[in-house]
Amino acid sequence: MFKQVEDTAVADLKLGYKSASGSAYYFTEIGVYRKSNHWGRAANCRWRLITNSDYKNQIEIVGFARWTDFYPNNETEKLFFIEINVEKNDVHFNHKDHPDYAHQLLRNASDTAKRIKEIKIVLNDSSWAKYLIFDDFEEIKRKMLCELSNTNESFVNLKKILQHGKK
Numbered sequence: 827m828f829k830q831v832e833d834t835a836v837a838d839l840k841l842g843y844k845s846a847s848g849s850a851y852y853f854t855e856i857g858v859y860r861k862s863n864h865w866g867r868a869a870n871c872r873w874r875l876i877t878n879s880d881y882k883n884q885i886e887i888v889g890f891a892r893w894t895d896f897y898p899n900n901e902t903e904k905l906f907f908i909e910i911n912v913e914k915n916d917v918h919f920n921h922k923d924h925p926d927y928a929h930q931l932l933r934n935a936s937d938t939a940k941r942i943k944e945i946k947i948v949l950n951d952s953s954w955a956k957y958l959i960f961d962d963f964e965e966i967k968r969k970m971l972c973e974l975s976n977t978n979e980s981f982v983n984l985k986k987i988l989q990h991g992k993k
Contacts, residue, residue: 828860828889830877836861836888857892865889872899874918897921904932908941908975910949912968917945931976944981945974954981958989 842853849862863886865875875889899905899921906919907930919938920926933941947954948970952963960966966988973984 827874827876827895828865828891830875830879831859831888831890833861833888835859835890857890857895859888859890861886861888863887897923899935901935904934906933906935906938907931908933908938908945910945910971910975912949912971915949917942917949931978933978937978941974945971948974954985958985960988 836850836852836859839852839854839859841850842858843851845851847862847864849860849864852859852861860873862873863884865873865887867873873889875887877887897905905922907922907927908917908919909926909930910917919942922932948967954970955963955966958966969988970984973979973987974981977984979987
């Protein structure tokens with residue numbers, strides 16, 4: 827995870843590496859600065875940018891990450907857990923070596939990405955609950971989000987469970 831910093835942070839640093847896609851890397855003893863117009867998943871890398879603004883790809887941003895912020899990554903091991911912030915209408919993944927890990931359900935990269943897509947549907951749209959009978963939409967939404975993040979039960983089965991109260 828890279829935290830957004832001012833562009834001036836790299837002004838006096840020596841360029842360490844420039845990728846084929848145009849990202850610039852400036853290496854220091856404590857970490858690395860990345861100046862790029864694309865963040866997120868690229869090849870085998872997952873560059874997450876933590877910013878206070880609404881970032882859009884194609885806008886060049888400088889981010890900084892400490893060397894201790896990098897974690898092992900592969901496609902098959904169950905390394906990732908999901909965090910949902912309902913108030914901010916946000917969902918993201920974290921690595922099991924991250925300090926926020928508290929024995930949440932772990933998934934591999936592919937399963938994590940699929941589940942995040944389902945969670946975004948619940949966060950951003952109400953049509954998923956179209957045929958459910960409920961008194962309080964926010965309550966059923968919270969239950970669905972909890973189940974999606976804490977179980978491997980399918981989205982379809984979770985809707986059935988919410989409707990009928992059993993598997």
